Amino acid sequence: xxxKISHKRLLVNLILGLILLxxxxxxxxxxxxxxxxxxxxxxxTTSANYLIIHSLRIPKALSSILIGxxxxxxGFLMQILFRNPLSGPYVLGVTTGGSLGAALFILGSSLFSIxxxxxxxxxxxxxxxxxxxxxxxxxxxxxxxxxxMTLLITGILFSSISGAVISILAYFSxxxxxxxxxxxxxGSTHLMNTYELLILTxxxxxxxxFALKNSKxxxxxxxxxxxxxxxxxxxxxxxxxxxxxxxxxxGVLTAFAGPVAFVGLVVPHISRQILxxxxxxxxxxxxxxxxxxxxxxxxxxxxxxxxAMSLPLNAVTSIIGAPILLFIVIKTKRFIF
Amino acid sequence: MIVxxxxxxxxxxxxxxxxxxxxxxxxxxxxxIYGRNGIGKTTxxxxxxxxxxxxxxxxxxxxxxxIDFSPQERAKKIAFxxxxxxxxxxxxxxxxxxxxxxxxxxxxxxxxxxKLFITQGLQLEPYLDRYLRxxxxxxxxxxxxxxxLLQMTDYIVLDEPFAHLDLIQKExxxxxxxxxxxxxxKCVLLSTHHFDLNFKSNNHTLCLTxxxxxxxNENSKERLIELLST
Numbered sequence: 001x002x003x004k005i006s007h008k009r010l011l012v013n014l015i016l017g018l019i020l021l022x023x024x025x026x027x028x029x030x031x032x033x034x035x036x037x038x039x040x041x042x043x044x045t046t047s048a049n050y051l052i053i054h055s056l057r058i059p060k061a062l063s064s065i066l067i068g069x070x071x072x073x074x075g076f077l078m079q080i081l082f083r084n085p086l087s088g089p090y091v092l093g094v095t096t097g098g099s100l101g102a103a104l105f106i107l108g109s110s111l112f113s114i115x116x117x118x119x120x121x122x123x124x125x126x127x128x129x130x131x132x133x134x135x136x137x138x139x140x141x142x143x144x145x146x147x148x149m150t151l152l153i154t155g156i157l158f159s160s161i162s163g164a165v166i167s168i169l170a171y172f173s174x175x176x177x178x179x180x181x182x183x184x185x186x187g188s189t190h191l192m193n194t195y196e197l198l199i200l201t202x203x204x205x206x207x208x209x210f211a212l213k214n215s216k217x218x219x220x221x222x223x224x225x226x227x228x229x230x231x232x233x234x235x236x237x238x239x240x241x242x243x244x245x246x247x248x249x250x251g252v253l254t255a256f257a258g259p260v261a262f263v264g265l266v267v268p269h270i271s272r273q274i275l276x277x278x279x280x281x282x283x284x285x286x287x288x289x290x291x292x293x294x295x296x297x298x299x300x301x302x303x304x305x306x307x308a309m310s311l312p313l314n315a316v317t318s319i320i321g322a323p324i325l326l327f328i329v330i331k332t333k334r335f336i337f
Numbered sequence: 338m339i340v341x342x343x344x345x346x347x348x349x350x351x352x353x354x355x356x357x358x359x360x361x362x363x364x365x366x367x368x369x370i371y372g373r374n375g376i377g378k379t380t381x382x383x384x385x386x387x388x389x390x391x392x393x394x395x396x397x398x399x400x401x402x403x404i405d406f407s408p409q410e411r412a413k414k415i416a417f418x419x420x421x422x423x424x425x426x427x428x429x430x431x432x433x434x435x436x437x438x439x440x441x442x443x444x445x446x447x448x449x450x451x452k453l454f455i456t457q458g459l460q461l462e463p464y465l466d467r468y469l470r471x472x473x474x475x476x477x478x479x480x481x482x483x484x485x486l487l488q489m490t491d492y493i494v495l496d497e498p499f500a501h502l503d504l505i506q507k508e509x510x511x512x513x514x515x516x517x518x519x520x521x522x523k524c525v526l527l528s529t530h531h532f533d534l535n536f537k538s539n540n541h542t543l544c545l546t547x548x549x550x551x552x553x554n555e556n557s558k559e560r561l562i563e564l565l566s567t
Contacts, residue, residue, distance in 0.1 A: 083423075216439050222425040223436055229388050230419070231488070232412025232440040276468075278428040 014289040070204035072291025075264025088265035093158030098254030100162040101130020107169040124255035131251025186312030187258040203252040215280040262321030343394035372545035386417035412440035418485035437487035474501035
């Protein structure tokens with residue numbers, strides 16, 4: 001892949017920014033550390049801060065990166081699939097399907113006798129099942145009606161149905177269960193163990209490998225459906241693969257981190273504006289880096305206000321993401337795709 | 338050779354567009370196809386390029402049925418220049434031209450020589466590093482033609498390639514296509530509404546009506562108008 005010097009410089013800056021924010025994310029937290037304490041805590045196993053940094057903060061920073069990579073990639077691929085700048089991981093209804101699964105477990109546990117499962121396993125399991133169910137239904141619809149616009153509307157319909165069922169479950173739920181579900185729906189980068197991080201790495205990694213491997217057909221997609229078909233791209237096959245990989249990635253992310261808003265929508269737009277290229281490989285790398293930076297920064301903002309608590313990640317990503325998107329629209333006078 | 342034997346061409350079976358289309362197209366020949374607006378030229382071209390399956394009958398490319406080709410194998414055999422679709426605005430001209438390599442990932446030096454021949458022939462060099470959105474419609478038309486030709490197929494289907502071109506560019510492009518057909522042994526099918534094109538011995542005029550794809554024995558404007566009026 002030939003990369004222009006300006007693009008190389010940009011990628012280097014993004015990598016440096018990522019390193020900086022990663023360190024800052026580990027440095028900041030509810031327990032305030034001096035720089036000396038932070039540095040000794042990084043390597044000195046006898047230090048009291050070693051555990052805080054290695055068991056809590058590094059996994060939290062890593063999960064922020066993985067969420068950013070996964071959602072950024074999913075949004076990027078969705079926008080190519082639908083040729084629609086407002087597409088994001090939410091549009092297929094997979095996220096809401098995951099939320100429905102989690103709601104069934106948290107809110108419906110008293111109704112369906114599933115309380116024997118520990119929430120740590122039950123929520124991701126049910127959330128994954130919810131996402132997979134919606135994903136399967138979407139694939140079935142696409143198999144019958146091979147039209148991206150219909151698929152977009154189908155996704156919105158699935159989201160509405162899932163949202164309605166969640167409302168009914170919430171209506172009949174106890175206050176305590178409702179509170180638990182609301183907290184889950186805020187999205188979080190916290191308390192992920194090595195096993196969970198590995199699953200996130202695998203799902204986002206597979207999505208990235210798929211996209212890199214198909215970067216040329218995806219470039220043809222950017223030139224339009226007819227162009228892609230003329231160039232011998234098996235358009236239907238690639239579409240099904242995009243749905244499958246993004247659906248699985250978003251499903252897994254929702255299962256472990258809850259629904260995280262705006263990342264998948266705003267990150268591809270930022271990447272397009274700064275790169276201004278049709279090179280999909282380059283855009284994929286940039287989407288991964290910007291996605292990581294975005295969630296790391298949001299997570300830092302979320303932990304800033306007080307020692308005792310942190311803001312909901314979902315709210316922070318929206319508060320940061322919306323003005324960025326607004327700025328892009330004002331600058332370019334339209335959404336570019 | 339492409340052998341076309343279509344009993345019925347349709348969007349859905351209840352709404353046929355044309356019927357009884359029989360013809361064959363050989364390498365080293367250029368076919369100008371005329372027809373009234375909406376008669377089905379673009380649909381016929383999409384069908385020939387394997388992008389439209391709404392037909393009864395058969396299309397063979399070098400004795401192999403078109404439906405037996407995989408998308409990639411088909412793209413190595415036949416290229417299609419279509420009328421404008423909305424294009425992603427951050428495509429630079431050279432990046433758009435590079436898309437033509439997708440079906441032939443294994444292309445080597447020969448491709449670079451051919452690429453130079455095409456870009457020079459169509460006078461694209463001054464704006465290779467410009468974004469597509471910065472081009473006029475006529476310039477974009479030439480870029481689309483170049484991308485189609487760079488696919489390096491033996492059979493080329495061009496849907497109204499002279500649209501948006503000024504008189505001089507139109508004539509230059511016509512001559513360039515004629516030379517490509519003669520010197521590189523290509524088979525080109527080209528739809529147009531222009532009657533005033535320079536004509537050569539290996540060029541043929543065809544008229545598409547709802548009941549036939551008629552080959553005119555001589556390049557007669559009067560006969561063509563007569564057919565178009567029916």
